[in-house]
Each structure stands twice: as structure tokens, then as C-alpha cells.
Amino acid sequence: MSTAEGLFLLAVMMAGTVLPRLLPMGLLAKRAISRNLQIWLSFVPVAILSALLAPEIFMKNGSLFLAKENLFLVAFAPVLAVAYFTKSLFATLLTGMILVAAMRYFHIFA
Amino acid sequence: METEKKSFDKNSFYSGMKLGVPIMIGYIPLGFAFGVLAVKNGVDAFWAVMMSVFVFAGAGQFIAASMLGAGASFLSIGAANALVNLRHILMSAALVTPWKNIPFRWKMFLAFFQTDEIFAANISHYKSGKEVTVTQILTLALIAHSGWIIGTFLGAVSGGLITNVEAYGLDFALPAMFAALLVPLLIDRIQIVVCLAAALASLCFMQLGFDRWSIIIATLLSASLGLYLTLQKEKNQVR
Numbered sequence: 001m002s003t004a005e006g007l008f009l010l011a012v013m014m015a016g017t018v019l020p021r022l023l024p025m026g027l028l029a030k031r032a033i034s035r036n037l038q039i040w041l042s043f044v045p046v047a048i049l050s051a052l053l054a055p056e057i058f059m060k061n062g063s064l065f066l067a068k069e070n071l072f073l074v075a076f077a078p079v080l081a082v083a084y085f086t087k088s089l090f091a092t093l094l095t096g097m098i099l100v101a102a103m104r105y106f107h108i109f110a
Numbered sequence: 111m112e113t114e115k116k117s118f119d120k121n122s123f124y125s126g127m128k129l130g131v132p133i134m135i136g137y138i139p140l141g142f143a144f145g146v147l148a149v150k151n152g153v154d155a156f157w158a159v160m161m162s163v164f165v166f167a168g169a170g171q172f173i174a175a176s177m178l179g180a181g182a183s184f185l186s187i188g189a190a191n192a193l194v195n196l197r198h199i200l201m202s203a204a205l206v207t208p209w210k211n212i213p214f215r216w217k218m219f220l221a222f223f224q225t226d227e228i229f230a231a232n233i234s235h236y237k238s239g240k241e242v243t244v245t246q247i248l249t250l251a252l253i254a255h256s257g258w259i260i261g262t263f264l265g266a267v268s269g270g271l272i273t274n275v276e277a278y279g280l281d282f283a284l285p286a287m288f289a290a291l292l293v294p295l296l297i298d299r300i301q302i303v304v305c306l307a308a309a310l311a312s313l314c315f316m317q318l319g320f321d322r323w324s325i326i327i328a329t330l331l332s333a334s335l336g337l338y339l340t341l342q343k344e345k346n347q348v349r
Contacts, residue, residue, distance in 0.1 A: 046305050
């Protein structure tokens with residue numbers, strides 16, 4: 001990849017990443033947001049995270065994968081429990097990664 | 111007093127650290143996986159790292175790497191990246207109210223760092239009623255970003271050395287992180303309904319082949335359901 005090509009790739013990637021993050025902030029900052037829009041936006045975090053998470057857990061290569069061989073699905077319940085009781089991102093992450101690695105290492109369900 | 115308040119704010123720094131370090135630890139394996147993938151698809155290690163510094167878009171970068179390997183044009187890569195990042199319009203809009211007292215220039219700068227995880231960590235911080243400060247947002251963002259850059263660097267330079275990231279459960283870092291960020295936000299019944307609706311809708315649209323649009327459609331529909339349920343609930347309380 002030449003320098004010019006690299007810079008051009010960076011530029012198109014930056015445009016597609018930065019604009020969606022900046023535009024609403026710039027456009028909405030100066031005016032008041034209606035109450036209904038505020039309520040609607042208060043559901044956006046939960047909605048996006050759920051929509052991102054569900055396919056990671058329940059699908060593989062774009063189709064449903066509901067079997068004990070789906071290690072992400074098996075690890076999901078303990079991960080949720082740890083997230084709920086510890087409220088710790090770090091503990092949840094570590095539990096999940098160790099569980100999946102261990103199941104693969106000891107060939108549990110896999 | 112005023113000048114004292116404007117100087118370095120220790121509490122905000124620590125709460126930014128507390129939120130940022132776990133995300134950094136999650137971003138190292140993700141960045142690593144991106145670095146390996148980028149180099150395997152013919153991106154020089156240097157440009158892979160530059161991309162992580164200046165673009166900072168997880169899903170977008172993964173797609174770019176695999177499209178480069180398939181010989182796609184830069185413009186089509188840019189379009190694909192813009193499409194997966196459309197959801198950030200909604201996140202950025204959701205930050206407008208909590209960030210209303212942040213100076214405009216800072217807002218523009220800090221908005222660059224709002225990935226899914228950093229955004230969610232910020233929102234959960236505000237849900238617990240804590241103060242919104244530039245120091246906290248910036249500390250969180252820079253620590254998390256450093257994890258993404260370090261991971262990319264390690265993955266790009268080690269390239270072929272580590273072939274099996276799955277053996278270490280690294281591929282589960284992303285879903286585990288989403289789960290950890292989601293659970294604390296489920297504070298009432300309507301949020302839980304929205305969560306289930308979004309998950310179900312996302313799965314349905316994925317299964318129907320809507321691919322990357324699924325996330326956005328599922329989000330729009332389920333947030334609207336949340337608004338509808340909230341208005342209904344208020345109506346019933348008035349009666």
C-alpha cells in the first residue's frame with residue numbers, strides 16, 4: 001500500500017466513522033430536544049446493545065445456532081449472572097473468556 | 111474556588127480510569143485480532159495501526175480488512191464502513207442531553223471516541239447519577255483507545271505467529287463486553303422489554319438476510335416500542 005493509497009483509505013474510513021458521531025452532536029446541540037425524542041433516545045443504549053449482542057450469542061455465520069456446541073450460548077448464562085452480581089466489566093469479561101477457553105481446552109461440548 | 115474547580119479533577123480522573131481500564135483490557139484482544147486480520151489481508155502493519163489511531167471503529171475496521179483482502183475498492187470500503195457506523199448517529203444523539211454542559215469544542219473532540227463500549231460505559235455512569243465531566247470522558251476514552259492501538263500493534267507485528275486466537279477465548283471478548291455493559295442498564299420493566307424486543311428483532315432481521323441493517327432497524331423499532339410503552343404507562347397513571 002503506497003502512502004497516497006493509505007492516506008486515501010484513512011480519509012474515507014474516517015469520514016464514515018467520524019461524521020455519524022459528530023453530526024447529531026453539532027446539529028442537536030443548539031436546539032431543545034422534544035420530550036418524546038428524549039424518552040425515545042433513553043431507550044437507544046439498551047436497544048443497540050441488545051441488537052448487537054443477540055446475533056453474537058445465538059447465531060453463527062448468519063443463521064441461528066441453538067445447540068450445546070454453541071459455546072457462546074453455554075457461557076452466556078454465567079456471564080449474565082456475573083454481570084448482574086458484580087456489575088464489573090472486568091470480572092464479566094474475564095469470566096467469559098476463561099469459560100470459553102476452558103470449554104475448548106477440555107473439549108466440553110466442543 | 112473557581113480556578114480550583116477548573117484544575118485537575120482527581121475524582122473524575124479515577125472514575126474515568128475505573129470505567130476505561132476494563133474496556134482497554136477487552137480492546138487489546140479485539141485490536142489484536144484486527145491487527146492479525148489486517149496483515150493477513152495485505153495491509154501493512156503501519157497502516158493497520160494508523161487506522162486504529164485515526165478511525166477507531168471496531169466493526170468498520172474488521173470489514174475494511176476483509177474487503178481489502180477481497181480486492182474491493184476504497185470507496186466501497188468507505189461506504190460499508192459508513193453503513194455499519196450509522197448506529198452511532200443514534201448514540202451521539204443520546205449523548206446530547208447528558209453532555210449539555212460540556213463546551214462545544216470538547217464535545218466535538220470527545221464524540222470521536224464514542225465507540226459502542228465507551229458510549230455504554232458513559233451512559234451507565236450517568237444513570238448512576240454521577241457528574242458529567244470532560245476529565246472523566248477523556249480519561250475513559252484515551253485509556254480504552256490505547257488498548258485498541260496496543261492490541262492492533264501487537265497483532266500486526268506478530269502477524270502469523272499466533273494463529274489460533276480462539277484457543278484463548280479472545281473471540282468471546284466482544285459479546286462478553288456487550289453483556290457486561292447491557293445488564294446494568296436494565297433498570298426497569300420497560301428497558302427489559304426493549305432489550306428483549308431488540309434482541310428478537312435483530313435475530314429475525316439477520317435471519318431474513320438484512321445483514322448490517324438489522325442492528326439499525328431493530329434499534330429504531332424497539333426504542334419506539336419503549337417510547338410507546340412509556341407514554342401508555344403515563345396515560346394510565348393520570349387516570
